[in-house]
Amino acid sequence: MAKRPEANQKTIALPDAIDLIRFEKNLLQIGFFSAHDRRSNDPDLSRRIEQWVNRDGKRIRVSAEFRSTLGLPSTSDRDKYMAFMKIAMERKMMEGEITNPIRFSGYSMLKALGLSDSGANYEDLNQWGMRMADTTITSEQIIYSSSRRKFMNKTVHVFRSFTRTGESDNDGGNQTVQFAVELEDWLLENLNQSYVVPEDFTQYRKLVRPTAKGIFVYLYVWFYASRGKEVEKDYGELCALLNVRCYQHVSKIRETMGLSLDDLVGIGYLQKWDIRSMSSKKGFKLVLSPGRAILDVIATAQRRQLVSTANHTELVGAQSELSDALVSRGVAEDKAAAICRAHDPDVVKDQLEYLDSEIARDGGRRIKNPAGFIIAFIDGGKGVPLTFETTRKRDERRSLLTEQLASHEEQIGREIQELTLRERYESWRRTQADEVIERAYGQIDLDKKLRQIRVEVSKDRRIGIVLDRLTAEQCRRDLLRLLQKEIADELQLPTFDEWLRDNGQGVLFGD
Secondary structure: OOOOOOOOOOOOOOOOOOOEEEEEHHHHHOOOOOOOOOOOOOOOOEEEEEEEEEEOOEEEEEEEEEEOOOOOOOHHHHHHHHHHHHHHHHHHHHHOOOOOOEEEEHHHHHHHHOOOOOHHHHHHHHHHHHHHHHOEEEEEEEEEEOOOOEEEEEEEEOEEEEEEEOOOOOOOOOOOOEEEEEEOHHHHHHHHOOOEEEEEHHHHOOOOOHHHHHHHHHHHHHHHHOOOOOEEEEHHHHHHHHOOOOOOOHHHHHHOHHHHHHHHHHOOOEEEEEEEEOOOOOOEEEEEEEOHHHHHHHHHHHHHHHHHHHHHOOOOOHHHHHHHHHHHOOOOHHHHHHHHHHOOHHHHHHHHHHHHHHHHHHOOOOOOOHHHHHHHHHHOOOOOOOOOOOHHHHHHHHHHHHHHHHHHHHHHHHHHHHHHHHHHHHHHHHHHHHHHHHHHOOHHHHHHHHHHHHHHHOOOHHHHHHHHHOOHHHHHHHHHHHHHHHHHHHOOOOOHHHHHHHHOOHHHHOO
16 A cells, blocks of 8 residues: 655654653543544443453453443543643652642633633633543553552542632633542542643644544554654454544545644654554554654653652762762852752762862862852862862772773673564464464465565566566565564564563573
């Protein structure tokens, strides 16, 4: 199937500021918010979704069932939930954690959504909160509790309660509307323990189509897991997750979901996309390539996580000892703590060792304020002269040769071990693919499929020449390897790291 040409991506001289909010992982992974507008007079009151997942080395089926007498959460509800998360996470940044109840003004929520403060919009907020409090989720091994470190089998709510206070005139004037939300314990714990996925609210608000918004929130997870590489997604399974209609013809898929994928190309979240037939079963798969914008979000989220951890962690170990050393030299406690968080402890230790020698040598003639001298030197980023050998440098010099030899031997051992493991992993993947081939293809169908693969890959003239030079047996072997790889990729088998974790060291020794 021909690839869809890359849509034009505008070059933006000044990119929009990334506005990261945190989306709780369970609500994302179970498809809590459907990708449709709430326009029907007869909304869905219940919905069930089932998924096959790899867990503890086994492939198991998990499920979630949603029920609400007010209609199930939709795209517009997700919009408001993300704005609510923006408010909640700002509180966490200021107070250290989220606590019940979470109070906020209707005006602040509407402002975050870019909506006017009309009476109708306030009523929409009220309906959203009531629907969130009314909806239940029956989890069968699908909702994860980060505090208990296990998946739950129980029926839970998202909002324990939702309260509105104050009134608004019909013309939108004199609003004094306030809201209060109490989150269920499982959700509150997961948010405070950072069981979340970062989403760029700025880019999300640019999208209009519900399906585009629905796919948007998954792209971070997919491309983070693939380390920024192309991903393949089962079209039918994605439709079930988004709760949208699944079409059987490529032309119809392009007319529907294809428009939403084009929107994601337009904001830089996708570079390109394609629809292809699946080899392991009937149906189609989407092939998605990451755009520059989503790669920037992944990088930004990782940087902020490191900074946040550094700024909110108590001084421990080397930092605490270094802080005491600075205080003993006359530096104020707050300033000493700030220095320890902002600089590498080993570097500061080297600087202190050098500064101590300089202060002692000066004897108070030029350095009248030793503490100020130390602060100015460290914050100024000045380095220790190369001619001054610190204790750390001396120890490093003595152990360097020994470490290099040991490291070289360890590296060789690791490379041999990893090569052996990867060979076993690839053999296991081929075995899984062979089982599918045996079930899905008779001899005639298999020969036909291999001929199709040969035609496709021979479009690269160099590959075609190589295949023509092979014997029939060699050619069939190589084409079969290509089919095995294609099917193994579609099966979404455990990654090498997941497979290694589940199988342990036994794979090295044939246990």
